[in-house]
Amino acid sequence: MKYQTLFTPIQIGKLTLKNRFAMAPMGPLGLGDSEGGWNQRGIDYYTRRAQGGTGLIITGVTFSDCEVETQSMPNCPNSTYNPVHFVRTSREMTERVHAYGAKIFLQMSGGFGRVTIPTNLGEFPPVAPSPIPHRWLDKTCRELTRDEIHKIIESFGKGAFNAKRAGFDGVEIHAVHEGYLIDQFAIAFFNHRTDEYGGSLENRLRFAKEIREEIAKTCGWDFPVAVRFSPKSMLKDWRKGALPNEEFEEKGRDLEEGLQTAKLLEAYGYDALDVDVGCYDAWWWNHPPMYMEKGPYRKYAKLVKEIVKVPVFMAGRMDTPEMAESCVKDGTCDVISLGRPLLADPDYVKKLRTNHVCEIRPCISCQEGCMGRIQTYSMINCAVNPQAARERVTAYEPVARKKRVLIAGGGVAGCEAARVLAERGHEPVLYEASERLGGNLLPGGAPAFKEDDLQLVKWYENELERLRVPVYLNTRVTKEMVLESDCDAVIVATGSRPKMFSLGDDEKVYCAEQVLMNQKDPGDRVVVVGGGLVGCEMALDLAQKGKKVTILEALPKIMAVNGPICSANKEMLEELLPFHGVNIICNAKVTGFKDGAVSYETAGKAEKLDTDSVILSVGYRSADELYHELEFDVADLYLLGDAGKVSNIMYAIWDAFEVANHI
Structure with a gap:
């Protein structure tokens, strides 16, 4: 068997997983009901991934707190809002998942804090460890009281107990990662407290430590508890993230403290570390778009793996089977987490096991169907798989008469x-x-x-x-x-x-397709007319090939009419363009091209720009x-x-x- 390493069992505490694949947690927007349980879509969605061969299903984020950071219902499930209903709907799901030999963890969140997405979650002002700026809104967050921290911790114990009753094989704590509320407590840049929940690293991790202890009280130490964990934040400043290979001063959790944190989390009794990198201010790390290399967390996960004894999970564009197998073989990680690849193809693991790799429908990392729709419409789907999270309503219709x-x-x-x-x-x-x-x-x-x-x-x-x-x-x-x-x-x-139009000297005026397909050579100096998604991606590609590129966009900003684009994709592309030397001129109306110069108007002034060619990217x-x-x-x-x-x-x-x- 070609990928046999990926199909060896592994222990999480005393729990055995049948293979090295986990379904990475992705927001279950649209999969919960108004009483905090799972709707039929959610049950079908997770069961379908178990049917496809995945060893461990980790649900998207759920909540247990009902008082401090309240959520609008239905949004994400909540294990304490209506415990009887939560257990009933969860039991139906866990029993179906177990029928396929898979295990299932409930991911439990301590809250969003300063990163609440305004369209999804709703009491304002948002809470945080300290009075700090919100990620999306021009608001200052309210500092949590000690009593509120204790209430959240207590809710974890109750919620985990309900999860265990409902048949979940364990829980994953969300999160000492991505800059969510528990992570905000763990990072000094966000946490300015002077009580026992602020100051030293141990104090800042006290929230995560006491959650683990509370779950042990209600469920026993044998009940597996994993934790989602980012060993590095990639944070340059408020709302400013670092790009790959960029030199910068880390304002969030640096790698040295990240490795100390990993050791402490293991010491606190966490049974597995689910590793990624980044924070909401550098969102493209936690939700890597196509502009990010495959497997961007590998070197970080390997460093964690070298210093802990518990299993290490790793996600992040790990859909290449050869890369996945090499990471397990060389000790980078123990378990490969697949998120978006299992949206695109729920049978990924089964197809890989039977060496039908060419039949795996690829994720294209566009994030239009998943993160884009989560942000904009509070629902998770998939661009390339219309059946994802709609399994029952999009089941193939039987044919009455062949046509x-x-x-x-x-x-x-x-x-x-x-x-x-x-x-x-x-x-x-x-x-x-x-x-x-x-x-x-x-x-x-x-x-x-x-x-x-x-x-x-x-x-x-x-x-x-x-x-x-x-x-x-x-x-x-x-x-x-x-x-x-x-x-x-x-x-x-x-x-x-x-769409094409004459600029006068049209011999060196091309459409985007002609340049992308190498039918025309644009030269070394290029002007791209149109700053939509196609124009911006082409400009980035040309800049990475050493061209000097300028984008002329008629609107006040680039990518203004595209959507819904996930913020991770859009913000990373916006940062990558100037990082690679692309000059962007907005509010620019192109008027002509003659004698090697583009003419345009901006702010009422006529301007010219020397160029070897003009590429029109103004739509279709x-x-x-x-x-x-x-x-x-x-x-x-x-x-x-x-x-x-x-x-x-x-x-x-x-x-x-x-x-x-x-x-």
Whole structure:
């Protein structure tokens, strides 16, 4: 067996896990009910990951405190809000999870403190160890009293007891990580207290220590308790995070204190350390976007592993099987935590165990379906897997009568439609005008940091071959082809075309796709017109290749109309651009290009900028002509992807799934 190391058992205290994979905790927004229990979506969601072979399920964050930092319901489950109901709904979930040989931990939070997301959680002013600035709001947090600290600690004991009754195999404490409330107590930059919960490192960790002791009182020391732990904060200042390879002065927890903290947490009786890096002010570390390398926590987890005897968990873009296996083999960590990869494919572990790696649907680290939707809509989903956290309502519909469906366009919408139709038992036939499937994923995946976009294209190619879907490349569908076919339904997914306009000397004016696909050489000095997501990512790619790049954006800020983009992605990209020397000029209206100079207006002044080329990245127009040609001739006719409305990968996949699942 190729990845046998990853399928050896491991002990967490006296608990045995069947393999080295855990489902990393991700916010269970939309998975709880108004009484603090789990709704059917939540039960199905976690059970599905257990069914896929994951050894340990760690739920998203739940609460036990009902007095100090109150939450709006339904939001996240709460183990003490209505104990009978919590135990009842949890018991249904844990029994189903256990049927698949998996174990399950309840992640319990001490609260958000200064990092409460305003759209999700709601009493203001927020609390904190000391009167310090809030992460998102221009407010000063209220200092917690000692009595309030004690109430939170007591609630952990009660909540853990309810979790044990409900069949959970252990709990994970959230968190001495990411700058949440317990972490704010642990870090001197946030904690200015002069009582027994402030000052020395031991005092700042007293909160975490007393939580472990309280759980032991109610559940016994044999009940496993892990802790989420960040050995380094990557904090430059309030609301300012450090980038990879950036030299900076650590204002949060530095690595020396982080390793001391690891030893103390072990001494306090924690049975495992679940390691990541970062804080809310450097959010891209805790929720690494595609701009972050794979496995960014490896060197930190290894340092922790070398000084503790308890098992070390590690997440963070660990979806490459070879990397995962090497980390377990070389002692970087004991357990690989998969978060977003298990959103994208709940059968990741099963497919890896049976050496069907090419069938694993890749996470593309876009965070549009998960963190972006958590922040904006208080619900967790997945851009590339429409069934994630909607398992029951998006189950494949049974086919009453097999239909032949013609699909025009082999971009992501056309591929997803063909895949779903074939899975259900229909007979899709797909036509693509170019020489390869993928559509806008091909130029979009051209930058080195977008490699997983191209992996998604490969996955679709493999899936359509596995499902024996006929695919005809270099074939443009016409109205006559459709009318002469014997198809029962038609899906038009013909994509979009980049918007172009004349700037005068157009010989050196290109669209983004031409440069990304290496069809045109932009030279050494490049002006990108348009600071949306495509323009910014292209500018970063060119800058990393040594080009001198300027972005001219007509709006007051870049990426103003994209969304919902996870703050981790957006903020990291905003920081990376100037870090790599990209010059950004907003409120700039481009007026022409002549004799090697771009003309533009800003603040009422006419300006010029010398450049070797101009790249237009100002959006796309739907290529919907075929649909309108067929509109009054075909009854079962559907318009999907950019051909219907220029949007993002998520909506192309989701809309295609919805339509294809109901034909």
